[in-house]
Amino acid sequence: MTEFTKPSPVGAKMYPMREPAPADAGLGDAEDDDFDAHELPDAELPAHRYHDRELSWLAFNRRVLELAEDASLPELERANFLAIFASNLDEFFMVRVAGLKRRILTGLAMPTNVGRAPSDALADISAEAHALQLRHADAWTHRVRPALADAGIEITEWADLTDAERDSLGEYFQAQVFPVLMPLAVDPAHPFPYISGLSLNLAIRIRNARTGRQDFARLKVPPMLPRFIEVPSAGEILRFIRLEELIANHLDDLFPGMEVLDHHAFRLTRNEDFDVEEDESENLIQALEAELLRRRFGPPIRLEITDDMDDVTLELLIKELDITDQEVYRLPGPLDLRGLFDLARIDRPDLRYPPHLPTTAVAFQPGDSNERPDIFKAIGRADVLVHHPYESFATSVQAFLDQAARDPHVLAIKQTLYRTSGDSPVVQALIDAAEAGKSVLALVEVKARFDEANNIVWARKLEKAGVHVVYGLVGLKTHCKLALVIREEDGELRHYSHVGTGNYNPKTSRMYEDFGLFTADPQVGKDLTRLFNELSGYAIEKKFKRLLVAPLHLRKGLLRHIDRERRNAEAGKRARVRIKVNSMVDEQVIDALYRASMAGVEVEVWVRGICSLRVDLPGVSDNITVRSILGRYLEHSRIFAFENDGAPIVYIGSADMMHRNLDRRVEALVRLADPEHIQELHDLFDLAMDEGTSSWHLGEGGAWTRPVDDPEHPRLDLQDSRMLAVQSRRRKRTVR
Incomplete structure (x- = not known):
């Protein structure tokens, strides 16, 4: 037997290995x-x-926050981790907290995995989430923002601007911001407006200068505009002001003849989790499209406000939104720090991780002639294990599908698609293959959470190109990452398979660490053939070898x-x-x-x-x-x-x-x-x-x-x- 004695890190326990067990050993x-x-x-x-699963998830997001607090990391990367923390927490509330609250209200909630009563679990989550959001705000105010300023990127306030800078930003406001703003009054003739989930808003109290009556207005901060507006400056320091700060200092332009008494930022999170009831006669695409519309009107589950909001405004929001005190998060800093993703456009590579260019896996590298490698020939010689993003998705998975689409000897391609990018070359390869006359099966999981609308668009595009599109099994999401190519070689059919740990998404493949196995092993090909047949046909019942x-x-x-x-x-x-x-x-x-x-x-x-x-x-x-x-x-x-x-x-x-x-x-x-x-x-x-x-x-x-x-x-x-x-x-x- 061959033994492997590669050096291990200091302290690691070595296990000299025999040859691995046969591929189907123990799986009969x-x-x-x-x-x-x-x-x-x-x-x-x-x-x-067991540890409580929800509190453990919050502990995970705390680890993300600790990366933002780590002064040894590049400044813009720290800001990015603050944005990731905020985005993660939004999804946690929209799905996990919303689901728990819904089950409590319907009486269907069970004790948690650690035996806690559902209402107590919700209180535990709220307490921990409050503490984390306060720590998150503190990390921005006292750590990351000052570090960015020291590095030459300053996020400033209106009060700190010169008159010339204010005039310049005023011109920008009038030309680029004012035309898209939509102030909504609340009075006997105007009911309290619908507040969309995750939108950033200004709650404004105004007084009619003629009658003296006080009213309330809501103004949504336009999500299509940059969150951070660059302040025109002749110096070397880059200066930005938050969009809501710019708007707040031009409210008089929006309410002529009115006295602006006060304004405060607020943000609402809604329940955006849902379940689609399926049966064999239902059109899943139509059901999902209808549910996506309903999702926009899910019940509120979290209200974030700035710490200076007055009681009158807060009481109005709590009443109109039908939300509890426990669901109010008063924060000492700007709301919605997902906006820090906007700083990615700043051209300061010295404040980021050093660039990394993925390499081509050794087996797929071109030979001495520098010709395009034959992916099938490489896989036919031996299994190929690719590690993304260290090794390129484009020269492995994408090249595999591209060659399959072009190769006249390829008869069929079968693939699962869970999440895809908007301009996916993977989807395009399937379309090209279908248009070239090959038999193509795409199992599109349209129920992939928060990617449903995108996947519906691609599913229809695939169908129009002649791809056989199926939506998986009733009651199950198809999450496996599989691709199978059937190729005719010397009068026989040969299977080329890819089984991965990550989605067929070129964009996330540059950020997500994943493995993928390419193999021409006949047994894997048989397993995948049978599995695809069952996914496009009936329930999975058979056993497999590898x-x-x-x-x-x-x-x-x-x-x-x-x-x-x-x-x-x-x-x-x-x-x-x-x-x-x-x-x-x-x-x-x-x-x-x-x-x-x-x-x-x-x-x-x-x-x-x-x-x-x-x-x-x-x-x-x-x-x-x-x-x-x-x-x-x-x-x-x-x-x-x-x-x-x-x-x-x-x-x-x-x-x-x-x-x-x-x-x-x-x-x-x-x-x-x-x-x-x-x-x-x-x-x-x-x-x-x-x-x-x-x-x-x-x-x-x-x-x-x-x-x-x-x-x-x-x-x-x-x-x-x-x-x-x-x-x-x-x-x-x-x-x-």
């Missing part, structure tokens, strides 16, 4: 049928063994592998479980990891977001380590690795360890077969778990701590390290 139908998750050993597990597929078999398969590690540890064999996911919530998986830990299995969990798994349970979680890494790129890949007594088993795929992924979505994991790919992922895990790598550590009470850097020995940045490692690769001259 017979063994799968023999395994019953309900017959796992009844080990004594404490009643309170895939684990949800909702019927994925959790069961992972539980079987975890339990095998437990039994190996009890027998004195080598045992370890390594899992990298975005979220770790599923109780059955967590309990299996606890049992494995109790048997002596080394359990390592690398999680970006929610983690309900605890590491502070004596005798239960002693062998469990949990790390979280956030940074320049969004860690998005999912990896599942099992030691298997030295014959490692490793999967990558689309599934997180959440109920929705394992029970209500079609997900797929693919088993890696190449020993070098398996070793590559283990090396990556070694680096992530090393004490010398910058990461957050989960500890007692669910607290996440980030060890402080020693200035003389700074901790390793995993993403920077990975970037350098991939860039240093050289084209392999040997043919395997």
Whole structure:
């Protein structure tokens, strides 16, 4: 047997590996049928063994905020993390908080995963969210804004401008802002206006100079205009003023003959989560379009106001919006810091991360002739594992589909599309293939949250081009990332497959960390053929050889592998479980990891977001380590690795360890077969778990701590390290 003895980081535990188990070992139908998750050993597990999932999500967003507070990061990147925090929190309220509130109001709410009453859970969330939003405002006011000013980018106030600067901005206001403003009065003839979700507004109190009567008006800050307006200046310092600040200082132009008494900014968050009831006769596209219209009028769930808002204005908003005091967030700073995304247009590369150009995967690099590489020939030689964004999406996934669309030997293309960009070359490749006469199947998940409208547009465009478009299975979202190309070669059909951890989206592929496997393995091709047939036809019931597929078999398969590690540890064999996911919530998986830990299995969990798994349970979680890494790129890949007594088993795929992924979505994991790919992922895990790598550590009470850097020995940045490692690769001259 071949052993791999590549060097590991200091402190990492080495496991010399034999050749991995055969690609279908342990996945046969017979063994799968023999395994019953309900017959796992009844080990004594404490009643309170999970972290609250919602509070854990808020802890994740706190880690994002800590990046904004980190003075060692470039100033514009810190501002970007403040915007990401704000955007994340908006979605959390629109979906998670809204869903919990709706279930409470309808009487359908169940106790949380830690046994908290729903109303108490909502109070816990509110208290923590209030504290986080205050910390977020403080980070902008006292950390990031001053740091930007020191770097030559000043966000100023109207009071700090010169008369000449005010006159210049007044001209801009009259020409570019005033024409699109729409003040709405509230009086007996004008009812309180509809306030759209996430819009930034000014609440204005005015007095009629003739009658003396006081009235209220609402003014929406135009979302189509830049949030930060550059102040004309001859100096080297770039100066900006917030759009709402500019508008607030020109209210007299909007209310001639009226006295403006006061004005305050406010912002409303609405419930924008929804469920579409499906049946086999319903037109899903039409149902979604109708629901998207209804979404705009979801009930309010959060009201953000500036801390100087007077009681009269606040009482009016609370009454008209039918919102509770608990849902009011009074903030000492500007509202809607998502607007900081607008600073991305500033041309100051010195205040950003150094640029990184993705490299082409070694297998897809052109040869000495510098001709365009033959993607199919490269995949036919050996499986290819690509790591985005370190390796290029354009020269791998996109090139794979482009060549398939052009190649006269390609007969059919089948692909899932969960989220796509507005100008997606992936979609265009499918259209080109259909127009060239190939058989093309696209499974478009139109229910991808917040991308529904975009996906509907692309679904119709695909249909017009002759693509066979299907919308998945009734009651399930199709979240798996799959592409299959069928090509005729020497009178036989050959399958070329791609299974990924991320969406087929060229834009997010430059920001999201993901893996993708290209393979010509006939077994994977057969698995995908069968899965696509079931997705376009009827429910998933069959088992697969190199895939684990949800909702019927994925959790069961992972539980079987975890339990095998437990039994190996009890027998004195080598045992370890390594899992990298975005979220770790599923109780059955967590309990299996606890049992494995109790048997002596080394359990390592690398999680970006929610983690309900605890590491502070004596005798239960002693062998469990949990790390979280956030940074320049969004860690998005999912990896599942099992030691298997030295014959490692490793999967990558689309599934997180959440109920929705394992029970209500079609997900797929693919088993890696190449020993070098398996070793590559283990090396990556070694680096992530090393004490010398910058990461957050989960500890007692669910607290996440980030060890402080020693200035003389700074901790390793995993993403920077990975970037350098991939860039240093050289084209392999040997043919395997």
